[in-house]
Amino acid sequence: MNYWLMKSEPSEFGIDDLKACEDRVTHWDGVRNYQARNFMRDGMKKGDLAFFYHSNCEHPGIVGMMRVHREAYPDHTAFDCNDKHFDPKSNPDNPRWMMVDVKYVRKLKNTIELAELKGFAEGELKDFPLLRKGNRLSIMPVTKQQWEFILSLA
DNA sequence: GCCAACGTTGGC
């Protein structure tokens, strides 16, 4: 089993929105970055666990966990010219962007803030992509060691 | 709101 971290802006779609979804499942649409897409398409397997990360907000950090519920399939929002993430270069015959379905697992009692994680950038979380300077990946792998260490902070 | 870092686009 693999571990992941997936970012979302809580003003757009936060962990409470996921929890409120029917069956607590939603499709993770809108990824428009090739590296992030490749992680989803090539790496994510049903049953994998992922941290839910709130970005671009007052207290960015890890707020909970979810599980991959369905493996990668075409992101239909890329075909919809009314959608915020419309991409005219993607079409149903040759979809450029993919998404997975994720299911809510649980919220953490307290957010593990980015500021706290940064304290381990030279130690336990060395090489964690989230802490790399200029990192903009919205989906990234987490090693088992990193996963367990981060959870121990919660 | 600012801005650094990064990815993408497109002219050449």
Place this chain on the structure above:
DNA sequence: GCCAACGTTGGC
């Protein structure tokens, strides 16, 4: 293939 211009991300 290079690279300048531009757009986006996301912390602060």
